[in-house]
Amino acid sequence: MPAALFSPLHIGPYRLKHRVVMAPLTRMRADKATLAPRPLNVEYYAQRATPGGLIIAEASPVLPTGTGSPNVPGIYSEAQVAGWKRVVDAVHAKGGVIFLQLWHVGRVSHSSFQPGGALPVAPSAIAIGDDLKAMTADGKLAAYEMPRALETDEIPALVAAYGQAARNAIAAGFDGVEVHGANGYLIEQFLQSRSNQRTDRYGGGIENRCRFLLEVTQAVIAACGADKVGVRLSPYGIANGSGEADPMPLYTYAIEALNKLGIAYLHLIEPRSSGAGRADVNWQNVPSAIALFRPIWKGVLIGAGGFTGEPAEAAVAGGQADAIAFGRYFISNPDLPARLQHGWPLTPYNRPTFYGGEEKGYTDYPVYQEMAKA
Numbered sequence: 001m002p003a004a005l006f007s008p009l010h011i012g013p014y015r016l017k018h019r020v021v022m023a024p025l026t027r028m029r030a031d032k033a034t035l036a037p038r039p040l041n042v043e044y045y046a047q048r049a050t051p052g053g054l055i056i057a058e059a060s061p062v063l064p065t066g067t068g069s070p071n072v073p074g075i076y077s078e079a080q081v082a083g084w085k086r087v088v089d090a091v092h093a094k095g096g097v098i099f100l101q102l103w104h105v106g107r108v109s110h111s112s113f114q115p116g117g118a119l120p121v122a123p124s125a126i127a128i129g130d131d132l133k134a135m136t137a138d139g140k141l142a143a144y145e146m147p148r149a150l151e152t153d154e155i156p157a158l159v160a161a162y163g164q165a166a167r168n169a170i171a172a173g174f175d176g177v178e179v180h181g182a183n184g185y186l187i188e189q190f191l192q193s194r195s196n197q198r199t200d201r202y203g204g205g206i207e208n209r210c211r212f213l214l215e216v217t218q219a220v221i222a223a224c225g226a227d228k229v230g231v232r233l234s235p236y237g238i239a240n241g242s243g244e245a246d247p248m249p250l251y252t253y254a255i256e257a258l259n260k261l262g263i264a265y266l267h268l269i270e271p272r273s274s275g276a277g278r279a280d281v282n283w284q285n286v287p288s289a290i291a292l293f294r295p296i297w298k299g300v301l302i303g304a305g306g307f308t309g310e311p312a313e314a315a316v317a318g319g320q321a322d323a324i325a326f327g328r329y330f331i332s333n334p335d336l337p338a339r340l341q342h343g344w345p346l347t348p349y350n351r352p353t354f355y356g357g358e359e360k361g362y363t364d365y366p367v368y369q370e371m372a373k374a
């Protein structure tokens with residue numbers, strides 16, 4: 001019996017009954033016309049809700065410019081707020097706690113997604129390399145385009161969009177929001193020198209490169225209160241053309257600055273599974289983010305990336321993390337907390353059905369007790 005994983009945990013104002021968190025997972029199955037969650041999405045989240053269990057709902061663009069994949073649900077329109085409310089209500093009906101991840105992809109987009117066919121925006125006009133491909137609005141692959149560097153005076157409106165998105169999430173009933181500062185998207189593009197060559201107060205030294213993350217976090221805090229805000233980072237990650245040459249000073253500064261903001265939690269992705277959406281194994285023999293940054297972060301720490309039950313129990317029992325988020329195994333095991341608690345076997349995930357489609361690979365994974373009866 002994994003005792004540490006199944007002990008209670010306070011996150012912000014919430015008392016979780018266990019520490020098996022559902023990681024944010026883009027599944028590209030929103031309503032095509034409105035980009036709002038639809039009944040299929042309600043069923044998927046309800047299947048994965050448990051009393052006192054935390055779900056971090058999938059990355060949701062804060063603006064139409066913030067998307068880079070088809071059929072991803074947003075959090076900037078009334079229809080989207082209404083759609084998310086149905087998801088939240090279903091999770092609450094099962095006693096679950098649900099946060100929404102706030103997203104802007106920056107340069108990880110394509111002009112086919114952008115209003116008026118404009119170029120995607122980014123801190124600097126630096127394209128993602130040819131080894132990776134962009135997705136187009138009709139789901140094809142294309143070379144990444146050179147993004148347009150944001151003007152300094154455009155940045156406050158972007159920061160404000162995160163604040164508005166947080167208000168929208170609270171209006172939909174979410175218990176809180178997670179700022180997506182990981183995986184090579186806009187915030188991480190500002191953090192890292194390979195994607196940020198700005199010469200204004202948002203670029204250059206570490207303090208300047210962390211400014212966008214911290215302003216966004218503060219705007220979101222102003223919208224819903226620090227105790228309802230989490231931040232996700234991926235130090236040492238390599239997803240979507242990211243990768244800081246020397247992550248330790250950058251992320252030490254960022255995490256120390258976040259310590260002062262009193263947020264509900266910090267969520268760190270282990271570099272071994274950076275970019276898990278694209279490949280099963282990314283790197284071997286890389287440092288552990290939770291081991292490196294646990295001594296620096298003063299609050300609740302969620303670790304994610306490549307965990308199964310025993311290592312998760314060991315990480316929580318050993319104090320390296322307070323909770324563990326599971327991605328791929330939460331896709332294929334809707335009853336993952338019960339399986340880990342009882343030591344039941346895990347259903348393997350089917351990668352081709354991760355992104356897009358209908359119920360196959362989404363709501364049709366069985367729970368263990370039904371499988372055992374059959």
Ligand SMILES: Cc1cc2nc3c(=O)[nH]c(=O)nc-3n(C[C@H](O)[C@H](O)[C@H](O)COP(=O)(O)O)c2cc1C
Nearest residue numbers: 023024025026059273276277305306326327328354
């Ligand atoms: C299909 C898929 C979609 C993902 N979408 C997101 C996302 O929306 N936001 C995010 O921060 N991470 C996303 N990730 C990363 C996961 O949250 C998680 O960090 C990663 O899968 C490693 O955890 P795991 O080994 O338990 O799967 C995604 C991963 C997968 C496989």
